[in-house]
Amino acid sequence: MRLLLTLSAALLAAQTAFAAPFSDSVLQHTEDLRHHAMISHRPWQILESLTTEVGPRLPGTEGDRRAVAWAQETLNKLGFDRVYAEPVTVPHWHRGHAEASITAPFPQPLVISALGNSIGTPTAGVEAEVVAFADLQQLKDAPEADVKGKIVFIDNKMERYRDGRGYGPVVKARGKGAVEAARKGAVAMLLRSVGTDSHRFAHTGMMRYADGITQIPAAALSNPDADQLTRMLNRPQPVRVKLQLGSEDRGPQTSYNVIAEITGSRYPDEIVLIGAHLDSWDEGTGALDDGAGVAIVTAAAKHILERGKRPQRTIRVVLFAAEEVGLVGAKAYKAAHQQELDKLYIAAEADFGAGPVYRLDSRVNDSALPMMDQVAMLLAPLGVTRGGNTSWGGPDVSILPEAGVPVAGLALDGTDYFDFHHTADDTLDKVDPQALRQSTAVYTLYAWLMANAEQPLRPIPPVE
Amino acid sequence: MRLLLTLSAALLAAQTAFAAPFSDSVLQHTEDLRHHAMISHRPWQILESLTTEVGPRLPGTEGDRRAVAWAQETLNKLGFDRVYAEPVTVPHWHRGHAEASITAPFPQPLVISALGNSIGTPTAGVEAEVVAFADLQQLKDAPEADVKGKIVFIDNKMERYRDGRGYGPVVKARGKGAVEAARKGAVAMLLRSVGTDSHRFAHTGMMRYADGITQIPAAALSNPDADQLTRMLNRPQPVRVKLQLGSEDRGPQTSYNVIAEITGSRYPDEIVLIGAHLDSWDEGTGALDDGAGVAIVTAAAKHILERGKRPQRTIRVVLFAAEEVGLVGAKAYKAAHQQELDKLYIAAEADFGAGPVYRLDSRVNDSALPMMDQVAMLLAPLGVTRGGNTSWGGPDVSILPEAGVPVAGLALDGTDYFDFHHTADDTLDKVDPQALRQSTAVYTLYAWLMANAEQPLRPIPPVE
Numbered sequence: 001m002r003l004l005l006t007l008s009a010a011l012l013a014a015q016t017a018f019a020a021p022f023s024d025s026v027l028q029h030t031e032d033l034r035h036h037a038m039i040s041h042r043p044w045q046i047l048e049s050l051t052t053e054v055g056p057r058l059p060g061t062e063g064d065r066r067a068v069a070w071a072q073e074t075l076n077k078l079g080f081d082r083v084y085a086e087p088v089t090v091p092h093w094h095r096g097h098a099e100a101s102i103t104a105p106f107p108q109p110l111v112i113s114a115l116g117n118s119i120g121t122p123t124a125g126v127e128a129e130v131v132a133f134a135d136l137q138q139l140k141d142a143p144e145a146d147v148k149g150k151i152v153f154i155d156n157k158m159e160r161y162r163d164g165r166g167y168g169p170v171v172k173a174r175g176k177g178a179v180e181a182a183r184k185g186a187v188a189m190l191l192r193s194v195g196t197d198s199h200r201f202a203h204t205g206m207m208r209y210a211d212g213i214t215q216i217p218a219a220a221l222s223n224p225d226a227d228q229l230t231r232m233l234n235r236p237q238p239v240r241v242k243l244q245l246g247s248e249d250r251g252p253q254t255s256y257n258v259i260a261e262i263t264g265s266r267y268p269d270e271i272v273l274i275g276a277h278l279d280s281w282d283e284g285t286g287a288l289d290d291g292a293g294v295a296i297v298t299a300a301a302k303h304i305l306e307r308g309k310r311p312q313r314t315i316r317v318v319l320f321a322a323e324e325v326g327l328v329g330a331k332a333y334k335a336a337h338q339q340e341l342d343k344l345y346i347a348a349e350a351d352f353g354a355g356p357v358y359r360l361d362s363r364v365n366d367s368a369l370p371m372m373d374q375v376a377m378l379l380a381p382l383g384v385t386r387g388g389n390t391s392w393g394g395p396d397v398s399i400l401p402e403a404g405v406p407v408a409g410l411a412l413d414g415t416d417y418f419d420f421h422h423t424a425d426d427t428l429d430k431v432d433p434q435a436l437r438q439s440t441a442v443y444t445l446y447a448w449l450m451a452n453a454e455q456p457l458r459p460i461p462p463v464e
Numbered sequence: 465m466r467l468l469l470t471l472s473a474a475l476l477a478a479q480t481a482f483a484a485p486f487s488d489s490v491l492q493h494t495e496d497l498r499h500h501a502m503i504s505h506r507p508w509q510i511l512e513s514l515t516t517e518v519g520p521r522l523p524g525t526e527g528d529r530r531a532v533a534w535a536q537e538t539l540n541k542l543g544f545d546r547v548y549a550e551p552v553t554v555p556h557w558h559r560g561h562a563e564a565s566i567t568a569p570f571p572q573p574l575v576i577s578a579l580g581n582s583i584g585t586p587t588a589g590v591e592a593e594v595v596a597f598a599d600l601q602q603l604k605d606a607p608e609a610d611v612k613g614k615i616v617f618i619d620n621k622m623e624r625y626r627d628g629r630g631y632g633p634v635v636k637a638r639g640k641g642a643v644e645a646a647r648k649g650a651v652a653m654l655l656r657s658v659g660t661d662s663h664r665f666a667h668t669g670m671m672r673y674a675d676g677i678t679q680i681p682a683a684a685l686s687n688p689d690a691d692q693l694t695r696m697l698n699r700p701q702p703v704r705v706k707l708q709l710g711s712e713d714r715g716p717q718t719s720y721n722v723i724a725e726i727t728g729s730r731y732p733d734e735i736v737l738i739g740a741h742l743d744s745w746d747e748g749t750g751a752l753d754d755g756a757g758v759a760i761v762t763a764a765a766k767h768i769l770e771r772g773k774r775p776q777r778t779i780r781v782v783l784f785a786a787e788e789v790g791l792v793g794a795k796a797y798k799a800a801h802q803q804e805l806d807k808l809y810i811a812a813e814a815d816f817g818a819g820p821v822y823r824l825d826s827r828v829n830d831s832a833l834p835m836m837d838q839v840a841m842l843l844a845p846l847g848v849t850r851g852g853n854t855s856w857g858g859p860d861v862s863i864l865p866e867a868g869v870p871v872a873g874l875a876l877d878g879t880d881y882f883d884f885h886h887t888a889d890d891t892l893d894k895v896d897p898q899a900l901r902q903s904t905a906v907y908t909l910y911a912w913l914m915a916n917a918e919q920p921l922r923p924i925p926p927v928e
C-alpha cells in the first residue's frame with residue numbers, strides 16, 4: 001500500500017513537472033506491471049531451469065549447444081511473437097586438467113584455474129622459481145634478468161565496490177600479464193585471482209597472446225593461495241612452483257545468438273533491446289554470470305507479454321553467444337544487424353548478477369534527459385535512483401554507442417558479485433530470489449516505458 | 465583499565481565467597497599472564513609458521529613427517545623444560561584423484577571429496593542411477609530393491625550452532641552410510657557434506673567399513689552440488705552419476721605424539737595436560753582444524769614459561785598424532801601413559817577452531833565445583849561464562865574420563881567452524897587473530913590456575 005501511494009505521488013510529481021512523454025494509459029500500466037513483477041516466480045523459474053538443466057555452458061561445448069536449445073525451447077514456450085537464432089562462429093577453448101604445487105621450500109598443492117585462452121604446458125609440466133610483482137606496471141618496469149626463466153606471479157588485489165570499479169585496475173594483468181611476462185623470458189604466468197572473496201576458488205577469465213611474443217601458460221591462484229605464496233616469498237628461501245595445464249584451443253564452432261520479440265503495435269520496426277549473455281564459464285553453473293541476466297531480461301519481456309498491453313515499439317530480447325571469450329556474439333549481432341542499427345531505439349543489458357538494481361544511467365540526447373529522469377522517478381518506488389548520462393550500457397551493448405545507438409545502464413548491486421565471478425562457486429544458491437524479482441521488475445518497467453516513450457533519443461553524446 | 469577493575473572486583477568477590485583454593489600470589493600472577501597474553505603475537509606466529517612451512521599434514525604422509533619435525537623444532541626453540549616425541553603407528557590413507565559428474569539427464573561435473581578411508585573405484589569409475597535418502601535412518605528403512613545396484617545419496621543437512629551440536633546427528637551418515645548402503649547392494653555412497661556453508665567445497669572426514677559387508681567407495685558432495693542433485697532428482701527423469709576415486713590404503717606408518725613440558729616446582733609428577741592435534745586433512749592447511757589448537761596450547765604454555773613464575777604442577781602440552789583418522793595418537797598416548805594416568809590432575813584440549821572461548825565446562829568431583837566456579841570468574845573478564853560439569857573434554861581427551869581423569873572443556877565459538885571444517889578452504893585467512901589471542905589467554909590462565917590449585921578433583925562423576 002505504501003508503495004502504491006509513493007508511486008501515485010511520483011506520477012503526480014512527474015506529470016506536474018514535465019511535459020508528459022508517456023500517456024496516462026502507459027503510466028497506469030506501469031503499476032500493473034510492477035505489482036505483477038514483484039510477486040512473480042518467473043525469473044527464478046527461468047534461472048533454476050537454465051542452471052539445472054544446462055549448467056556450465058562454455059562457448060563451443062556440448063553445454064553451449066544445450067544452452068541454445070534450452071533458450072529456443074524456453075522462449076518458444078513463453079509465447080513470444082518471434083523466436084529465432086542467428087549463427088555465430090565461436091572459439092572452443094578446452095580447459096583440461098589443471099594442477100599446481102609449490103615444490104620448494106615447503107611443498108604443498110595450490111588451487112588454480114587456467115585462464116581462458118591459455119595454452120597448456122607439456123604433460124610433465126613447467127617448474128621454475130617464482131618472481132612476484134605487485135602489478136602489471138611493476139612487471140613492465142622490471143629488468144629482464146629478474147624474469148628470465150622464471151614463473152611470474154602478479155599479485156594485484158581487487159577492491160570491493162558496489163559498482164565493481166575495483167575490476168578494471170586489476171583485470172589488465174589477467175589480459176596482458178602473460179604477454180608482458182613472456183616478453184622478458186618468463187616460462188609461465190600466475191595471477192592472484194581477480195575476485196573479492198577469500199575462499200579457495202581461483203577466478204578464471206580471458207587472457208590474450210600477442211603476435212610475435214612467445215605464448216606461455218597462464219593461470220589464476222585463489223586469493224588464499226596467493227596469500228600463502230606471498231608468505232613463502234617473504235621468507236629467505238627461493239620458492240619454486242610446478243604447473244600442469246591441459247588446456248588447448250579446439251578450433252571454431254558454431255553457436256547462436258538466441259532472440260525473442262514482442263512485436264510493437266505502432267512502430268514494429270523500432271527496437272528496444274534488452275540483452276544478456278547465454279554462455280558461461282565452465283567451472284560453475286553461471287547463475288550470477290549471466291544466468292541471472294538471462295532470467296531478468298526474459299522474464300521482463302514475458303511480464304509485458306502476459307499482462308496483455310502491447311508495447312508501441314518492438315521489444316527484443318537478445319541472449320548473446322560467447323560473451324566470455326570476447327563479446328563474440330555481440331560483435332556478430334552488430335555485424336548482422338548493421339542495416340537496422342538506426343532503428344535501435346535504445347539498448348540495455350543485464351550482466352552483473354541478480355541485483356537489486358539501484359540506479360538508472362543513460363546515454364541519450366540531452367533533450368531526452370527530462371524523460372529519462374521521469375523513468376527514474378517511476379522506478380523510484382523499487383529503490384532506483386537516477387544516475388548520469390555517460391553509460392556504456394554493459395559489455396555486449398558497449399559496442400553499440402559508437403554506432404550512434406542510445407543505451408541505458410540499469411546498475412545491478414555488485415557488492416558480492418566478484419566473490420563468485422568466474423569460479424566454480426557461481427551457482428544458484430548465490431542468487432537472492434527477492435533481488436532477482438526486483439531487478440526483473442525494474443527491467444520490465446524500463447522496457448515498457450522505453451517501448452512507449454514519445455521522444456527521440458538521438459543523436460547521443462559522443463563516445464570517447 | 466575497565467578490565468582491570470572488573471578483575472579486581474571478581475577477585476574480591478571470589479575471595480569473599482569461598483575458601484581460597486588459590487594463593488594470593490597465584491591470583492595476582494593471573495593478571496600479569498592475562499595482560500601479556502592479550503597483546504601477544506605468539507599464537508599467530510606459531511599458526512602462521514605451521515600452516516605456511518608445513519601446510520597439509522595427513523597422517524602417514526610427508527607432510528605429517530614435516531609437521532612432527534616442525535613441532536619438535538618449534539617446541540625446542542621455545543625453551544620448554546622437556547620436549548620429546550612418542551611413536552604412534554598410524555594408517556596412511558591416500559586420497560588420489562577424485563572426480564564425479566552427472567551423466568544423465570543433464571550432464572555436468574560435481575564437486576566431491578573422497579571420504580577418509582574410502583576405497584577407490586575401478587579406473588573407469590562407477591556409474592549408476594542415484595537413489596536419495598533424507599538420512600541414515602531412511603536408508604536403513606528402505607527396501608533392498610530400491611537400493612540394489614544404485615548409488616546411494618544421503619542428503620541430511622547440518623544445522624549451524626555455536627557449540628557445533630548440529631554435527632552429531634548428521635555425521636553418523638558419514639561414518640556408517642557406506643556400510644548401510646552396501647548392505648542393500650549399493651555400488652557407491654554419496655553424502656551431502658557435513659558442513660554449514662554454501663560453497664563448492666566438499667567436506668571430507670572419516671568413514672568406516674564393517675567386517676563381512678562389501679566395501680564400496682564413498683564421497684562427499686559440496687552443499688551446492690547436493691542441492692543441484694536434489695533439483696534433478698525432483699524432475700521425472702532418472703539421474704545417473706559417474707564416480708572415479710583414486711583412493712587407497714597405503715599401509716601403516718610411524719608418526720609421533722610430540723610433547724613439551726614445564727616441570728612443576730612442587731608436584732612435578734602431577735600433570736595438567738593441554739592438548740591439540742598436529743595432523744590435519746590434506747586439502748586445506750588445517751588452520752582451524754587444528755593448527756589453531758596447536759597454536760593456542762603451545763602459546764599458552766609459553767606465556768606461562770616466559771613470565772617467570774613456575775607452576776606447582778607440571779604443564780604438559782601434547783600435540784597428538786592422527787586424530788583425524790580415529791584418535792590414533794590419543795589412544796597411543798593413553799596406552800603409553802597407563803601407569804601415569806592417576807597423576808593426570810586434569811586434561812583439556814583445543815580442537816574447535818580459533819575461538820573465542822565463551823564457556824568453561826568441567827568434569828570434576830562435586831567438592832571441587834566451587835573452585836571451578838572461581839576459575840570461571842577469573843576468566844570472566846575475557847568473556848568466559850561458567851558451564852556445567854558434564855564435559856567430555858574434546859575428541860582426543862574424551863577417552864580419559866573413563867580412566868577416571870578429570871577434564872575441562874574450554875568451549876570455542878564454533879559458529880563458523882563447520883563452514884571450513886575438513887575442506888580445502890581451511891586456511892590461515894579464516895582465523896581471526898584477536899579471537900586466537902583471546903583463546904590463548906583463556907588457556908593460559910586456565911593452565912596456570914589448574915597447575916596451582918590446592919584441591920583434589922577426583923573421583924569424577926561417572927561417564928555413561
Ligand SMILES: [Zn+2]
Nearest residue numbers: 277289290351
Ligand atoms: Zn558476464
Ligand SMILES: [Zn+2]
Nearest residue numbers: 281289324422
Ligand atoms: Zn563473465
Ligand SMILES: [Zn+2]
Nearest residue numbers: 753754787815
Ligand atoms: Zn580436529
Ligand SMILES: [Zn+2]
Nearest residue numbers: 745753788886
Ligand atoms: Zn577434524
